Amino acid sequence: MHHSETIIVKKSKFYGHCCKIETVEDTILALDALKNSKKRIFNATHNIVAYRLRDKLTNEIHEFRDDDGESGAGDKMLFLLQQMNEMDIWVCVTREYGGILLGPSRFKYINLSCKNVIELLKS
Numbered sequence: 001m002h003h004s005e006t007i008i009v010k011k012s013k014f015y016g017h018c019c020k021i022e023t024v025e026d027t028i029l030a031l032d033a034l035k036n037s038k039k040r041i042f043n044a045t046h047n048i049v050a051y052r053l054r055d056k057l058t059n060e061i062h063e064f065r066d067d068d069g070e071s072g073a074g075d076k077m078l079f080l081l082q083q084m085n086e087m088d089i090w091v092c093v094t095r096e097y098g099g100i101l102l103g104p105s106r107f108k109y110i111n112l113s114c115k116n117v118i119e120l121l122k123s
Contacts, residue, residue, distance in 0.1 A: 004117035011098025016117030018091040045097035046070040050077035051090040
């Protein structure tokens with residue numbers, strides 16, 4: 001699993017995690033492994049998830065996103081995966097809320113963390 005650098009904005013921390021996947025079960029294992037790897041991730045305010053997966057037998061594309069309470073964030077991450085034409089990838093962005101509301105700008109940092117960790121996976 002790859003992990004991005006932490007982006008800190010007004011005491012909130014954003015960081016991304018991603019890995020290649022082959023099955024829907026891989027996505028469940030990835031999130032469980034991530035949450036069990038560090039207490040701060042398990043206790044984070046939000047662990048926002050998105051993935052795109054092509055079924056090897058049917059060629060059908062499976063897409064999923066979960067906001068984990070950060071309304072609309074999963075949709076934005078999934079849209080980014082679609083725009084980047086990423087496939088067979090699972091991405092999670094962790095946000096540790098710093099006590100200061102960021103408003104809509106929070107989506108910029110969520111997507112930046114998502115994009116940064118995907119670039120790490122590709123390198």
